[in-house]
Amino acid sequence: MxxxxxxxxxxxxxxxxxxxxxxxxxxxxxxxxxxxxxxxxxxxxxxxxxxxxxxxxxxxxxxxxxxxxxxxxxxxxxxxxxxxxxxxxxxxxxxxxxxxxxxxxxxxxxxxxxxxxxxxxxxxxxxxxxxxxxxxxxxxxxxxxxxxxxxxxxxxxxxxxxxxxxxxxxxxxxxxxxxxxxxxxxxxxxxxxxxxxxxxxxxxxHGKPFEDLPGLEHVTAHAFGQRRKMLRASLKGLGDAEALLADAGIDPTARPETISPEGFFALARAWRARA
The missing domain is CATH 3.40.50.150 (Vaccinia Virus protein VP39)
Structure with missing residues (x-):
């Protein structure tokens, strides 16, 4: 008992x-x-x-x-x-x-x-x-x-x-x-x-998974590592930040806290395609 x-x-x-x-x-x-x-x-x-x-x-x-x-x-x-x-x-x-x-x-x-x-x-x-x-x-x-x-x-x-x-x-x-x-x-x-x-x-x-979690981790680490900066500055460590943001359809002057998860998914895809 x-x-x-x-x-x-x-x-x-x-x-x-x-x-x-x-x-x-x-x-x-x-x-x-x-x-x-x-x-x-x-x-x-x-x-x-x-x-x-x-x-x-x-x-x-x-x-x-x-x-x-x-x-x-x-x-x-x-x-x-x-x-x-x-x-x-x-x-x-x-x-x-x-x-x-x-x-x-x-x-x-x-x-x-x-x-x-x-x-x-x-x-x-x-x-x-x-x-x-x-x-x-x-x-x-x-x-x-x-x-x-x-x-x-x-x-x-x-x-x-x-x-x-x-x-x-x-x-x-x-x-x-x-x-x-x-x-x-x-x-x-x-x-x-x-x-x-x-x-x-x-x-x-939710049944619509974004599969590349390692890529998303990498991109968001750069983006939010310097969250007060514009993305074109915080993403420089990824290579050509302006080109990546253009590929993802994201305004390079935006700050990371304004970007939707879907925006970061697009950015991770763009980075992976250029990696």
């Missing part, structure tokens, strides 16, 4: 480690709400990164998902998750791994999982952005994503042209997904409370 999660953590002296960016979400009403936002369907496979003590895992196992794959870097919580959720051993697969280095294709093949998986995670703050970029580049194994970031990052992912939050992360997300900020999560909901607020972002593939 599964016990109380907080009591189990106290009994085993399991605490958050600052070096791993750990902040635990133990409010089961809140984690249940996050699981509902994720739109889990019967038969789904869920990949959860950084489950820690299992507050969100608890809600995912209460959903109609067929299985939950929990990838945890901290060996203390690998053992805890297997023990605490022993009654769900047929649905919960716990792997000790660094998510940034994880080969998801190999893992899913080992487990015999062929359908796209949903990514649902309260991501450690220090790896949230690189993990999102990694997953945006992913192939057919990845399904919809419901991810928690610090609010500043969430706003950057969902920003539109002209917004002060708009930048390369919004462009990269728009290349594959429709992104929306679905829920604000107060800092006091965590144990220990972080210094910043958090938010849930839901990302669903």
């Amino acid at each position: 599964r016990g109380d999660l907080r009591q189990a953590l106290e009994a085993d002296n399991l605490f958050a480690r600052k070096s791993l960016g750990q902040h635990f979400l133990l409010d089961l009403n809140l984690t249940a709400k996050i699981a509902r936002l994720a739109g889990i369907q019967p038969g789904d496979t869920i990949l959860e990164v950084g489950p820690g003590p299992g507050g969100l895992t608890h809600a995912l196992l209460a959903s109609p998902a067929a299985r939950v794959i929990a990838v945890e870097k901290d060996p203390r919580f690998v053992a805890h998750l297997r023990s605490f959720f022993a009654d769900e051993a047929d649905r919960l697969i716990v792997r000790e791994a660094d998510a940034l280095a994880l080969d998801e294709v190999t893992l899913l093949a080992e487990l015999g999982i062929k359908q796209p998986v949903r990514l649902i995670s309260n991501l450690p703050y220090n790896v949230g952005t690189p993990l999102l970029v990694k997953w945006l580049k992913a192939g057919s194994w990845r399904g919809p994503m419901c991810l928690m970031f610090q609010t500043e990052v969430a706003e950057r992912i969902c920003a539109r042209p002209g917004s002060p939050h708009y930048g390369r992360l919004a462009v990269l997300a728009a290349a594959r997904c429709d992104a929306r900020l679905a829920l604000h999560v107060p800092r006091l909901a965590f144990v220990p409370p972080p210094k910043v607020e958090s938010a849930i972002v839901v990302l669903e593939d």
